Amino acid sequence: MIICQLAGFLGSGKTTLLVRLGSELSKAGKKVAIIVNEVGEIGVDGAVIDSYGLKSVEITEGCICCSLSGSLQNTLRAITREYKPDIIMIEPTGIALPSIVSKLVRTSMVGEERMYTICLIDAFRALKLFKEANLFVSRQIAGADIVAVNKIDLVDDDVKEKVAQMIGEMSPQSKLVFISAKTGDGVAPLVKLLEEG
Amino acid sequence: MNEDSKELADAGSFGLKADFHAHPAIPSKELVALMEALIRDVGTKVTEQRGMLLGHIKAFLTTEQGTLKVNLIDMDIGPETVDRLASAAVDKGEIKFMAALVGLDDHDVEEIMEDSIQVLEERLDLDIEEHEHDHDHDHDHEDHN
Numbered sequence: 001m002i003i004c005q006l007a008g009f010l011g012s013g014k015t016t017l018l019v020r021l022g023s024e025l026s027k028a029g030k031k032v033a034i035i036v037n038e039v040g041e042i043g044v045d046g047a048v049i050d051s052y053g054l055k056s057v058e059i060t061e062g063c064i065c066c067s068l069s070g071s072l073q074n075t076l077r078a079i080t081r082e083y084k085p086d087i088i089m090i091e092p093t094g095i096a097l098p099s100i101v102s103k104l105v106r107t108s109m110v111g112e113e114r115m116y117t118i119c120l121i122d123a124f125r126a127l128k129l130f131k132e133a134n135l136f137v138s139r140q141i142a143g144a145d146i147v148a149v150n151k152i153d154l155v156d157d158d159v160k161e162k163v164a165q166m167i168g169e170m171s172p173q174s175k176l177v178f179i180s181a182k183t184g185d186g187v188a189p190l191v192k193l194l195e196e197g
Numbered sequence: 198m199n200e201d202s203k204e205l206a207d208a209g210s211f212g213l214k215a216d217f218h219a220h221p222a223i224p225s226k227e228l229v230a231l232m233e234a235l236i237r238d239v240g241t242k243v244t245e246q247r248g249m250l251l252g253h254i255k256a257f258l259t260t261e262q263g264t265l266k267v268n269l270i271d272m273d274i275g276p277e278t279v280d281r282l283a284s285a286a287v288d289k290g291e292i293k294f295m296a297a298l299v300g301l302d303d304h305d306v307e308e309i310m311e312d313s314i315q316v317l318e319e320r321l322d323l324d325i326e327e328h329e330h331d332h333d334h335d336h337d338h339e340d341h342n
Contacts, residue, residue, distance in 0.1 A: 094297060095297065100202075
């Protein structure tokens with residue numbers, strides 16, 4: 001079993017990428033389970049995901065990296081035991097810290113063969129985010145296995161270069177990919193990574 | 198795990214769910230425009246109050262004729278809509294509407310969203326699901342009447 005966390009700041013395109021990856025992996029015959037977390041008491045993303053024929057478990061009214069950490073671990077154990085998925089995809093809130101979610105997954109003892117953290121950055125707003133919420137966003141990026149610069153359909157090459165440079169300084173060990181979750185551009189290698197483990 | 202990521206991000210959030218009815222049925226194009234107006238109204242109020250929009254405002258409609266998703270992340274781009282409504286008009290459905298915004302607390306976000314939802318009430322009958330607060334209630338609700 002592979003666990004993949006799709007993290008990233010509010011509005012970075014996590015749900016769009018999750019639907020695309022989940023649909024592709026399901027088509028490839030993989031049994032995919034999805035855990036989606038919303039900070040508010042009313043979740044929107046779970047309904048969006050379900051409307052594409054995918055099945056999700058929604059955890060609301062708090063963040064799985066802090067106030068709802070126990071709920072995440074219990075949900076992971078229940079899904080693993082009852083559904084026996086090939087892949088569990090976790091979409092934390094846009095204000096979660098992915099490194100803490102990773103630690104919680106590891107200490108859940110669900111027997112995953114591998115875990116990936118993909119952190120999305122909205123290319124269109126990246127420079128603004130790095131200016132206005134630098135400390136928080138850099139903590140989200142730090143330690144991600146892959147940083148996916150999303151929405152590349154909205155920016156030119158100059159912006160892509162600047163964003164790549166800043167991410168490289170924040171998390172030099174992370175692999176950098178450029179994608180558009182909306183158009184599907186650049187997503188195939190991520191599907192392959194999760195398909196093959 | 199003593200950190201609270203919501204506090205670290207200096208973010209507030211609020212969400213609500215409502216059943217809606219339209220008498221007569223609302224043309225799908227008008228419904229899309231109405232939802233975009235709702236989301237844009239929240240974005241405008243946030244920008245007026247905070248100076249900028251940093252966060253995510255989203256609404257998702259489920260109807261017997263399909264779904265409609267409207268997001269706002271950046272005022273320059275405006276609302277992003279995924280229209281999967283399969284018929285020309287809609288008479289009922291469910292709306293999920295939420296926002297998570299940096300620089301505002303839960304109460305600020307709630308007040309803005311509850312004020313903005315009046316945009317819909319000119320055309321739709323809304324039955325908003327009551328919610329229970331679990332955050333500190335050391336504020337007074339403004340009387341909108």
